[in-house]
Amino acid sequence: MTQDDLFAAGEPEQPRPEPAELTERIEQLHVEGLAETDAPTEDEVAGGRASAAALSAATADAADVLLEVNDLKVHFPIKRGVVFDKTVGYVYAVDGVSLAVRRGETYGLVGESGCGKSTLGRGILRLEEPTAGQVIFDGVDVAGLAGEELRRTRRRMQMVFQDPLGSLDPRQSVESLLLEGMKAHGLTKGKIETNRELRELLSSVGLPATALRKYPHEFSGGQRQRIGIARALTVGPELIVADEPVSALDVSVQAQVINLMEDLQQERGLTYIVIAHDLAVVRHISDRVGVMYLGALVEEAPSADVYAEPLHPYTRALMSAVPVPDPVLEDTRERIILTGDLPSPANPPTGCRFHTRCPWRQETRCDTERPVLTELKPGHRVACHYATEIGSGRLKPNAEPLQLV
Amino acid sequence: MPLLEVEDLGVEFRRRGLEPFRAVDGVSFDVDPGQTVGLVGESGCGKSVTSLAIMRLLMPRGNRVTGRVSFDGTDLLRLPIRDMRDRRGRDLAMIFQDPLSSLNPVISIGLQVTEVLQRHRGMKQSAARAEARDLLDQVGIPDPDRRLKEYPHQLSGGMRQRALIAMAVACRPRLLIADEPTTALDVTIQAQILQLLGTLVRENGTALIMITHDLGVVAGLCDEVNVLYGGRIVERANRHELFATPQHxxxxxxxxxxxxxDAPAGExxxxxxxxxxxxxxxxxxxxxxxxxxxxxxxxxxxxxxxxxxxxxxxxxxxxxxxxxxxxxxxxxxxxxxxxxxxxxxx
Amino acid sequence: MVGLTKKKERIDQLAASSATAVVDPTDVESSGGSILADAWRRLRVSPVFWIGAVIISVFVLIAIFADVIAPHDPGELLLRSQTRLARNQLAPPQPGFPLGGDQLGRDLFSRLVIGSRQTLLVGVFATLIGFTGGLILGTLAGAFGGKVDTVVMRLVDVLLSIPSLLLAISIAALFANPSQTSVIIAVSVVQIPVFARLLRGQMLAQRESDHVLAARALGVKRAPIVFRHMLPNSLSPVIVQATLVVAISIIDAAALSFLGLGSQSVKVPEWGQMLGEAQQKIDSYPHLAFWPAGCIIVVALGFTLLGESLREALDPKNRR
Incomplete structure (x- = not known):
């Protein structure tokens, strides 16, 4: 149990704990030996408590927020056993994420494999059962919905998948793939009217009407992804979660699909959450970017700032690792090569999740106290104890033991 | 004199019930010792097939390879297959995209590396063991003694790729072919591997053919770049020229x-x-x-x-x-x- | 170098697939584009498929027109006069009786021809019943998962743990008067767990697939997801298994008849029963055993070949 778990788990309707109460709790933690380091200051407590509601109030009008995620957790049990499965541990795939997405914006989630970004996307859509936390979509907590209510809500939030072929049933023609969602929500009108609608939809994603009678395997990768997008649009959603929408595509086709998604957003006022491992793609398409590491957000910023002034050491390393097609830049720019691999999300490091690989790691605090996402600049949140010091250059990276050759 | 001269290389796939298809159609390029040459293109452009043809790893059945691949003066395509087998691993080595399926899952990493050393360098068991340890250390695998005893599934993706690179460079090949070596890896791991490859080339004078779809990787690593489309080279230049004045x-x-x-947002x-x-x-x-x-x-x-x-x-x-x-x-x-x-x- | 063969295989596939990717545009139009058409294109050039198909067609035609083909009534003791069992003498082949007579003087050829019907009936019906039973259990387990899955699968495991022939014999023995029906039931029950397990595995894989997730995300209800997406995509290996099970059922049924647990009717010949009768005199008249045994083997082979070629053609790895 970490501090922000304690503070952020409450319902937003409940009155916030008074500062006095908070200090009390922290003292309790001390007594229990859970928080061994110096007590957080008042400011840090406030930061720790900042729920997504509070932060969105700071960054945008509350009415503007379409989706609000509050301390969402998705843990997968690890089961062992010959006859009866016994839970022997958990994979902490998503471990306390809070974020808010405004209507009409594109929120990018970026991180390496195993950071929980896909699980977060699925958790938001309730395709994965959240272990704890809230997903408030347009005022309704989706995490609390069940059965028919949940099914009907799905109409308003859709998903686009990474693997365009795998996500299309190979035995269904494009027409029946597109009709399926409409039928499930009773959106089909007359036969002629529906057919006209489908044709319009296909042409808006750049496919000919003849595609209706064909099967997924007859299309190229990019065309399949267009079908996937069209399918998501059939039910008229407001939010689309796109999980690696272009990473399976060829470079030249990637750009076509990215442009298409941007056009559709313009035309239909869609809100996107784009999940990808490719920082350049995410930064290009998003208004705001959240960087994830081992199940938690480590930084969130307007997309221009992410490259211009990354504040979290992990974001810095990620930025410097992305190859840029420009030899001059490649030869001159500073590179932060991280040592080691991603720790297992079943057994995450204590304190700051990143401290095992962080070049700026400091004694005691980094490996004992989990930093909370704090707003350092307007709209720019970062979860690092020393972000300011690193940013100003006062803190130098530790000299790594020579690791290569 | 170039180390490798590929002249008018052609690969034709002939499959039952299908028309013959030219996957590689007259590709020519040279690689000098210590030089890094990039083959760039999208899926189906023939870049991987080119490398397999050079290594003679295409099945003789159903594939017709034409042209000349001269390595240090010998035409590899006309070498008896037994001699070619000796050269693979010793003179030319290859690294693949998927490190897990390229390693034998039931044999320890140590055995897989020593096997190469014993076969190609005729080393004794104990000497090979020590050398394997050094190799793992050289490619940046921490705690090599422990890793030698481990099996591929116990290693992370980046470590597996390092182990594969260790095997590939075990016999100090003069030419290394890397086929999308970092595509399956995360960017931070990719940066580690690219750095490692760069160092190996610089320090050992190994020539490297880098096959990739990622122009960013090429920009950082390759001396000369060949852009392939539909089985032919459509543009060739050194990397500074190519990125400064792309003309195709x-x-x-x-x-x-x-x-x-680094582009302005919203462009x-x-x-x-x-x-x-x-x-x-x-x-x-x-x-x-x-x-x-x-x-x-x-x-x-x-x-x-x-x-x-x-x-x-x-x-x-x-x-x-x-x-x-x-x-x-x-x-x-x-x-x-x-x-x-x-x-x-x- | 390790891993090269693997890569080679991959490349060969890649070669094949990239080749088709380019030749494709005209090709797809003509094929109609469905997966079955795709499978048929591969089947068409498979010699294994053709051998299996010819064997089975011949067999089915014989069964249908058995009355016309069989020259005599299989139950009548036409060659009684030429049969001297005491002197180890049977009726030899002669005009009108191409294979001669059996131990009772009945026309062996006619008995084989008419017997094909019973064999076909057993094979087809046993498979159908086994398939249906497996379909229901497998769908239940695969569609609901969790507790339902555990219960169904433990039941299936219990059935699978008993050797199939032993189980079939036990079931057949439950019937007071053994008949063709009891044989079919005994043989089919044995196949239910096989089908159920296979289908359940496929369904579980489908459950995790992206396209099922996509349907869930669309808000499609459970029933359409199961019956439109999961089931149709799980069936290919089950259908392949079905063709193989026809062969197994024929052999199992023959074994039951051979053991005297099959139809006791003297009028209706059956290959397994014929084999059982021939066994008593196998030293003296091996040909009485040879013909029905040969027929069983050839027919079972036909279905096996068909099944194998289907498996190959429907294998998603071969599909582009």
Whole structure:
């Protein structure tokens, strides 16, 4: 149990704990030996408590927020056993994420494999059962919905998948793939009217009407992804979660699909959450970017700032690792090569999740106290104890033991 | 003298019930010792097949390989297969995209590395063991003694790729072919591996053929870059020239389609139209013509040759109507451009 | 070098697939584009498929027109006069009786021809019943998962743990008067767990697939997801298994008849029963055993070949 778990788990309707109460709790933690380091200051407590509601109030009008995620957790049990499965541990795939997405914006989630970004996307859509936390979509907590209510809500939030072929049933023609969602929500009108609608939809994603009678395997990768997008649009959603929408595509086709998604957003006022491992793609398409590491957000910023002034050491390393097609830049720019691999999300490091690989790691605090996402600049949140010091250059990276050759 | 000369390499797939398909269609390039040469292109451009043909790893059945691959003066394509087998691993080694399936899952890493050493360098068990330890250490695998006893599934993706690289460089090959070595890896791990490859090339003087779809990787690593499309090289230049003055519409289009980390936000991408499946054969036209926004009538009726580009030194181009920066003189607007910059080819 | 063969295989596939990717545009139009058409294109050039198909067609035609083909009534003791069992003498082949007579003087050829019907009936019906039973259990387990899955699968495991022939014999023995029906039931029950397990595995894989997730995300209800997406995509290996099970059922049924647990009717010949009767005199008249045994083997082979070629053709790895 970490501090922000304690503070952020409450319902937003409940009155916030008074500062006095908070200090009390922290003292309790001390007594229990859970928080061994110096007590957080008042400011840090406030930061720790900042729920997504509070932060969105700071960054945008509350009415503007379409989706609000509050301390969402998705843990997968690890089961062992010959006859009866016994839970022997958990994979902490998503471990306390809070974020808010405004209507009409594109929120990018970026991180390496195993950071929980896909699980977060699925958790938001309730395709994965959240272990704890809230997903408030347009005022309704989706995490609390069940059965028919949940099914009907799905109409308003859709998903686009990474693997365009795998996500299309190979035995269904494009027409029946597109009709399926409409039928499930009773959106089909007359036969002629529906057919006209489908044709319009296909042409808006750049496919000919003849595609209706064909099967997924007859299309190229990019065309399949267009079908996937069209399918998501059939039910008229407001939010689309796109999980690696272009990473399976060829470079030249990637750009076509990215442009298409941007056009559709313009035309239909869609809100996107784009999940990808490719920082350049995410930064290009998003208004705001959240960087994830081992199940938690480590930084969130307007997309221009992410490259211009990354504040979290992990974001810095990620930025410097992305190859840029420009030899001059490649030869001159500073590179932060991280040592080691991603720790297992079943057994995450204590304190700051990143401290095992962080070049700026400091004694005691980094490996004992989990930093909370704090707003350092307007709209720019970062979860690092020393972000300011690193940013100003006062803190130098530790000299790594020579690791290569 | 170049270490490897590939001349007019062609690979034709012949499958029952299908028309023969030319996957590689007259590819020629040289690799000097210590040089890093990039083969770049999208899926189906023939870059992987080229490397497999050089290594002679294509099944003889159903695949017809033509041309000449001369390595240090010997034509590899005409070598008896037994001699070729000796050379693989010793003179030429290869690294693949998927490190897990390239390693034997039931044999420990140590045994897999020592096996190579024993076979190609005739080392004794104990000497090979010590050498294997050094190799793992060299490719940046921490705690090599423990790793030697482990099995591939116990290693992370990055560590597996390092182990594969260790096996590939075990016999100090003079040429290393890396086929999308970092595509399956995360960016931070990719950066580690690219750094490692760069170091190996610099310190051992190994020549490297880098096969990738990622122009960013090429920009950082390769000395010379070959852009492939539809089984042919369409543009060749050293990396600084290629990225500064890309002249083939395809290279141009590729660069315009990549979202760049350092570009201003909200800038629109300019993708190449269509997809690779819109290819037409090179026989009597330019294969890229259906997707090209710059094509002239000739592009549909004649096949361009690889010739010196209008701009740059040693910059080569396969195009009738190249894309030139504004003010470069030659008809860059396309359409009715009267000057064929590659006209002398015919 | 390790891993090369693997890569080679991959490349060969890649070669094949990239080749088709380019030749494709015209090709797809003509094929109609469905997966079955795709499978048929591969089947068409498979010699294994054709051998299996010819064997089975011949067999089915014989069964249908058995009355016309069989020259005599299989139950009548036409060659009684030429049969001297005491002197180890049977009726030899002669005009009108191509294989001669059996131990009772009945026409062996006619008995084989008419017997094909019973064999076909057993094979087809046993498979159908086994298939249906497996379909229901497998769908239940695969569609609901969790507790339902555990209960169904433990039941299936219990059935699978008993050797199939032993189980079939036990079931057949439950019937007071053994008949063709009891044989079919005994043989089919044995196949239910096989089908159920296979289908359940496929369904579980489908449950995790992206396209099922996509349907869930669309808000499609459970029933359409199961019956439109999961089931149709799980069936290919089950259908392949079915063709193989026809062969197994024929052999199992023959074994039951051979053991005297099959039809006792003297009028209706059956290959397994014929084999059982021939066994008593196998030293003296091996040909009485040879013909029905040969027929069983050839027919079972036919179905096996068909099944194998189907498996190959429907294998998603072969699909582009």
């Amino acid at each position: 519409p395809y290279t141009h289009g590729l660069l315009a389609s990549i979202p760049r980390l 629109r991408l300019h993708p190449v139209q269509g997809s690779v499946s819109d290819n037409i054969p090179w026989t009597s036209a330019c294969a890229f013509a259906p997707r090209c926004g710059n094509e002239v009538d000739r592009c549909r009726s004649a096949s361009p040759e690889l010739t010196a580009a209008p701009l740059g030194h040693g910059h080569q181009l396969r195009c009738f109507n190249p894309v030139l920066p504004d003010g470069a003189g030659v008809g860059a607007t396309g359409g009715s451009a009267p000057v064929d910059s590659a006209g002398e080819a015919l």
